[in-house]
Amino acid sequence: MERRQRPRCTSTYMIIALLVSLIGRISSLSVTVNDIECVYEYVIYEDDTVSGNFVVVDHDIFWGSDHPGIDLTVTSPAGNVVHTLKGTSGDKFEFKAPRSGMYKFCFHNPHSTPETVSFHIHVGHIPNEHNLAKDEHLDPINVKIAELREALESVTAEQKYLKARDVRHRHTNESTRKRLLGYTIGEYVLLAVASTLQVVYIRRLFSKSVAYNRV
Amino acid sequence: MAENKISRSQVVAVLSIMVLLCLTGNNNFVPVAEAIWLTIPSSGTKCVSEEIQNNVVVLADYHVIDDANLQHPSAIAARVTSPYGSNLHHNENVTVGQFAFTTSEAGNYMACFWLNSNQQQSAGTTLSLDWRIGITAKDWESVAKKEKIEGVELDLKRLGYVVQAIHDNLVYLKSREADMREVSELTNSRVAWFSIMSIGICIVVSALQLWHLTLYFQKKKLI
Numbered sequence: 488m489e490r491r492q493r494p495r496c497t498s499t500y501m502i503i504a505l506l507v508s509l510i511g512r513i514s515s516l517s518v519t520v521n522d523i524e525c526v527y528e529y530v531i532y533e534d535d536t537v538s539g540n541f542v543v544v545d546h547d548i549f550w551g552s553d554h555p556g557i558d559l560t561v562t563s564p565a566g567n568v569v570h571t572l573k574g575t576s577g578d579k580f581e582f583k584a585p586r587s588g589m590y591k592f593c594f595h596n597p598h599s600t601p602e603t604v605s606f607h608i609h610v611g612h613i614p615n616e617h618n619l620a621k622d623e624h625l626d627p628i629n630v631k632i633a634e635l636r637e638a639l640e641s642v643t644a645e646q647k648y649l650k651a652r653d654v655r656h657r658h659t660n661e662s663t664r665k666r667l668l669g670y671t672i673g674e675y676v677l678l679a680v681a682s683t684l685q686v687v688y689i690r691r692l693f694s695k696s697v698a699y700n701r702v
Numbered sequence: 703m704a705e706n707k708i709s710r711s712q713v714v715a716v717l718s719i720m721v722l723l724c725l726t727g728n729n730n731f732v733p734v735a736e737a738i739w740l741t742i743p744s745s746g747t748k749c750v751s752e753e754i755q756n757n758v759v760v761l762a763d764y765h766v767i768d769d770a771n772l773q774h775p776s777a778i779a780a781r782v783t784s785p786y787g788s789n790l791h792h793n794e795n796v797t798v799g800q801f802a803f804t805t806s807e808a809g810n811y812m813a814c815f816w817l818n819s820n821q822q823q824s825a826g827t828t829l830s831l832d833w834r835i836g837i838t839a840k841d842w843e844s845v846a847k848k849e850k851i852e853g854v855e856l857d858l859k860r861l862g863y864v865v866q867a868i869h870d871n872l873v874y875l876k877s878r879e880a881d882m883r884e885v886s887e888l889t890n891s892r893v894a895w896f897s898i899m900s901i902g903i904c905i906v907v908s909a910l911q912l913w914h915l916t917l918y919f920q921k922k923k924l925i
Contacts, residue, residue, distance in 0.1 A: 516738070516750045516833060517810075527739035527828070589739070605752075608738070632857050639864050646871045653878050654753060660882055664889050671896040675903055682907045686914055693922060 515647045517544060517605040518594070520557065525593040528608050530584045534617075536637075537561075537584050538644060541594070541606035542577035542651035544658065557604060558595040564588030577655070579648060584610075605651040609644055611637045737832035739767065742778060742815050744826045751812040754835060755874065758805045761839035762813065763832045765798040776827045777818045785809025794818065802839075837867040 518524050530537060543557050556574035563569045563585060570582045584590065594604050613633045616625060742748050754760065762782075768775035775797045782791040782801055786809070791801035795818050805811065815829055840863070846856050919925045 516752055518750055525741060529737075529739075603751075628854060632854065632861070635861060636857075636864075639861060639868065642868055643864070643871070646868065646875065649875055650753075650871070650878075653875065653882070657878075657882055660885050660889070664885060664892075667889060667892055667896065671900070674900060678900075678903060678907060682911055686911055689915060690918060693919070693924065 515605045515607040515651055517603050519601050519603050520594045520596040521601045523593055523595050524604070525591050526606070526608070527589050527591055528610060529589050530587050530610050532612050533584065533587050535584045535587075536581060536611045537590065537608065538579070538581040538611065538641065539592075539606065539608035540577070540579040540644060540648040540651070541604050542648065542655055544603045544605050544651060544655050555597050557602060558597070560593045560595065562591040562593070564590065577648075577652060579644075605654070607644055607647045607651075609640055611640060613637060737763075737830045740815070740829050740831060742817055742826050742829050744817060747814045747816040748829075749812050749814040750831070750833070751810050752833075752835070753809065754805050754811050756805055756808045758836050759802070759839045760805060760811070760833075760835045761800075761802045762834065763798075763800040764815070765830055767828045767830050769828065770825065778815050778827070778829060779818055780813065780815050782811065782813045784811060837863055 518526070528537070541557075541559060554576070556576050558574060559570075559572040559578075559580065560568055561570040561580075561582070565586065565588075569585065569590070570580055572578050572580060592606070592608060594606075596602050614625060614629060740748055740750065764780065766775040766778055777795040777797055779794040780791065780796070780799055780801075781789065781793075782803075784790055784805075785807060790803050790811075791799075791813075793799045813831075813833070817827065842856065842860065845859070846852055849859075851859065916925070
């Protein structure tokens with residue numbers, strides 16, 4: 488892929504980077520949560536809809552599925568908790584941002600084993616009258632295009648969620664397949680060994696050296 | 703040396719310029735720079751990963767945002783590895799960086815960041831990472847220039863591409879589901895076969911035992 492020319496000045500570069508940014512990030516990053524992992528996202532406008540989802544991918548079920556799950560806590564820049572999700576293995580969330588600023592999304596893993604969480608966060612904005620200066624007017628087609636963009640973004644976010652769930656299901660399937668193979672072969676070997684030992688033991692019971700005293 | 707240091711005031715200035723720009727008439731597409739911020743711990747690495755298909759463009763920019771030391775943010779090192787372990791990008795002792803590549807194999811791509819060892823601070827730092835793949839990495843400026851469209855037409859063209867990407871994603875999900883269904887059905891049939899075989903082996907082994915012991919006792923003249 489051809490890289491575009493990078494101008495020297497950082498702020499010019501950032502403006503260009505911002506202008507060519509599309510609908511927003513449409514990728515699901517995965518992060519390993521040992522105890523608490525926090526991700527920050529900037530909300531530019533007040534009353535923007537922040538939506539997203541997360542799925543616990545590397546859920547290592549050994550003996551039982553009594554894992555408490557992962558908690559998500561969203562903290563606003565003022566410090567109060569805006570949204571919580573407790574003890575789930577993956578869910579969608581959506582809330583209206585009460586103010587603009589840096590929001591903190593924290594994943595908490597109450598268990599000692601590290602888990603991999605795949606998450607996606609999107610801040611959606613639809614231009615409305617409040618954000619304009621006095622002499623500006625709002626073109627209705629811009630609003631409609633923004634709404635359409637947000638609707639398509641929600642479809643894409645749903646697809647990301649499905650893809651992450653599919654990855655998790657795939658892990659479970661692979662683990663089932665491996666367990667099936669391993670435990671079956673182990674079972675056969677154990678059966679053969681147990682029956683051989685039984686025969687050997689019975690033969691020993693009836694062998695000449697102990698026959699006179701015992702059986 | 704042209705080391706690009708981005709201070710907090712510059713970020714705020716750029717963001718306010720961007721807000722002003724997006725409020726002007728024609729450009730209705732709100733440019734939201736959705737970079738996420740990660741905290742880099744003082745010791746250890748912070749890694750983010752993503753499962754990416756084959757032949758997808760990945761474009762990422764990262765820069766350090768240091769609350770404590772705005773003029774001299776801490777330097778970090780970055781490494782991006784492909785699913786088979788090859789090094790796609792490696793940078794040491796920088797505060798700003800970017801990397802771009804096209805994936806040649808499907809799998810888990812990981813980007814790791816850690817603080818450089820010659821830093822004398824004990825607290826971690828914050829990194830802003832702007833990670834885009836696929837259609838979000840497309841350069842719309844060049845598309846607009848090449849086809850000489852702008853404003854509403856460009857926005858609608860973008861939406862057209864997004865719809866195409868949604869369709870491609872659906873096809874991909876469908877093929878993954880088909881793969882997984884095959885594995886599930888194979889596992890199902892294997893369970894049935896192995897259970898029947900284990901019953902068979904049980905019967906065979908016990909028959910062998912009985913036969914062997916009968917022979918043995920007859921030899922010993924106990925029966």
